[in-house]
Amino acid sequence: MATTETKPYFRFLSIEDEEIKDDILTMSVSSEYPVKRGFGEEILEHTPEAIDLKRFNDNAPILWSHNVSEQVGVILRAYLVDKKLKVDMRFGNSAKAKEIEADVRQKIIRNVSIGYAVHEMEERDGQFYATRWEPLEASFVSVASDPNVGVQRSQPQIQNTIPTKQMDSSNTQAISTINNGWDEYTREADQFSLVNAIKAQASGDWSQAGREREVGQELARKYGTRTATGILVPNHSWSKRTFVASSASAGGNLIQTDVLSDQFVDALRPYSAVMEAGATMITGLQGNVSIPKRATSSTAEWFGADDADSISESVGTFGTVSMVPKSIGVYSKFSRLMQLQSTPDIENLIRQDFLELIGTGIDAAAIAGTGSSSQPTGILSASGTTVLALATNGSAASLDNLLTLKKNVGAANVIDDGTMAYLTNSKVESAISQLKDGNSAYHLNPYTAPLGEQKFAGKRMLISNNCPSNLTKGSGSNLSAIIFGKFSDLLIGQWSGIEIETDIYSDFAKGTVGVRAITTIDIAVRHGASFSIIKDAIAA
Structure with a gap:
């Protein structure tokens, strides 16, 4: 062989x-x-x-x-x-x-x-x-x-x-001596080229993509995945490519593979509002996963030092949040791909294209996934959340409504770990920003921060048009959702790296190569009480 x-x-x-x-x-x-x-x-x-x-x-x-x-x-x-x-x-x-x-x-x-x-x-x-x-x-x-x-x-x-x-x-x-095989893998994966991998797949000639094939096969062995025609891409290879490999003296040997998966999360974050808000990413999963959650809490008591008092028993109960592998795929086409050189600019362009598609797909599912038709269950469909109904057929959201969302989460004794935030779409953002008092003065100063970076009641307000604006209620249609919650209680699990596969036949006459990227994830809300939502906001 x-x-x-x-x-x-x-x-x-x-x-x-x-x-x-x-x-x-x-x-x-x-x-x-x-x-x-x-x-x-x-x-x-x-x-x-x-x-x-x-x-x-x-x-x-x-x-x-x-x-x-x-x-x-x-x-x-x-x-x-x-x-x-x-x-x-x-x-x-x-x-x-x-x-x-x-x-x-x-x-x-x-x-x-x-x-x-x-x-x-x-x-x-x-x-x-x-x-x-x-x-x-x-x-x-x-x-x-x-x-x-x-x-x-x-x-x-x-x-x-x-x-x-x-x-x-x-x-x-460059040569260096390393006693850990995954450190060597890390150095090779750092130089993984998407362009080389895609070109090799399309042509069948791997002579210029030996590193990419080797790293992909190592990932397949790690995850227990066997792919007939695709190749797995290491998570941290989705970070912006600079073509600079860290030396051992610069700390290159100190980075572990499990830590490098965070670089994939960092790369996705600009394209996913829920990740930007602080959703918890769990990588390297295998099989179905049950994650513990506290259903009810124990209580603390004060007692005297004379041994006359005793602590009453109070039992906290625990449940689990199940996560089951689900696949998300994106498809993109590149013209004249086989003539492209593997330069940092080209690498970053193709990475950005896939990251935007995958990040948007994860964002949409994390917010509004139905839990059916192979979709994960997003925040709007999760059980245990507090729903604030505005009106029978929907209504425009007020500042009081936003404050109520925040109050609902606080009343559930949810502790802010820095990931509490509002999340809505650009229609609601515009409507809220234009609210005025009796003197036609804005309740909120629309110039206090760049668009999408505003704060309300001391909490961030993130904007994503993956937050739906096409909901219905009664006779109302095109209604919008508003979410407030602790986003670290939104879990995104990943079972393997991203697998890429090429299609050179569909647009052969045009010289266009189709590239499909697939990864396996699931999404779950760990504590429903960490989120309070509106699903019937009217916003033009």
Whole structure:
């Protein structure tokens, strides 16, 4: 089975069979000892047919700890001896090089590592054999753990690679040593290109999208998802693309995958009023989920210090909020997509298009989802909310009505955690903003904040036209909804990343590529009492 790799790997060994003559050090740098990777045990075949030694025999660098800015020597010759890769090397003249040379001669530094790229791989009896691979550089390192060969590996670097078909060897990235496989995945996912993934899907040629295919397959393994033709996109790849990868010294190794899912939420937030308000996003779900909620509370009592009093028993009751996977999909078309280059501007343009569609879809369902026809249940259909009815056939909302919504939530002892806000559509916003007193003075100053950023009674008023203006009641029609509540009690669960799939056939004659994006989510209101709503406001 062939594989696609777009990044270097490492194997770390202890210097045991070195030979120093004059200023030339001869040592083994790799062997066929199996190393555990995310996909299984990897074995590098050490045959002339398997190893491409062009780089190593062209004055390849010897580094310190894979730091490309700290070259301490040069490889003079690379060759195979008894299934091991050996090199003759000479130390440099820099202070660092002299320091490393002295430590090697005194056997203080005992470990060496190579960075390499795999071009082809085969699976045999559960092990993965690199049948065509290329060493890129060698480094002296500090830690080793494998005593079985002459030049032994350090603690394995779990790279979580996925076997695929070909490799784009021009995309190898800067080398660093990492002990956590998901950290390596994170670095690769940071450079995930939507354009490359879509172009590869449309053409069937993944030679320029090895990273994207590998990351997508890693996500499929993580989520237990198997997709025949689509590819999963990592959540944090939806953030604005700058093409700058964080180094380990800048904190790149400290970011965990689960935390990076927040970047997807941040990217969606401008397109979703409920997320902007503070809805709780729960990612990485598997199967059906039940989330606990407190139905009734216990009570606290004061008692004396003379042991004469006792605390009365009061039992709080708990319920659950169920979340079941539901799929949301969006479809967009791009002309001349196959000619596009993967530049930051193009990447961000396509990301913005999908984020706007997905964010709008989530927003509409979170506000007005009916709970039927495969829709989630939104706030307006949730049970336990307090509904303020204005009139038999609807009525214009007053400032008093808005204050009543706020009072209803407060009367339910809902504590504001900073996410309490009003949410309505632009029609209601305009009508409320134009209310005047008997002297024709505005009750609210329409110039106190930019449109959509006003506050009322000290609470934010967010505007989304996903808040419906087509409701009916009695003989009234085109009625609007107004919501006040604690939006952190609105839960949005996500089961997997976003899967993208291409369609090159529907508009083949036009050269247009259709792209569908699908993700699996559900929406639930954890505490109905956290929301008070109006569903019959008249607003022109």
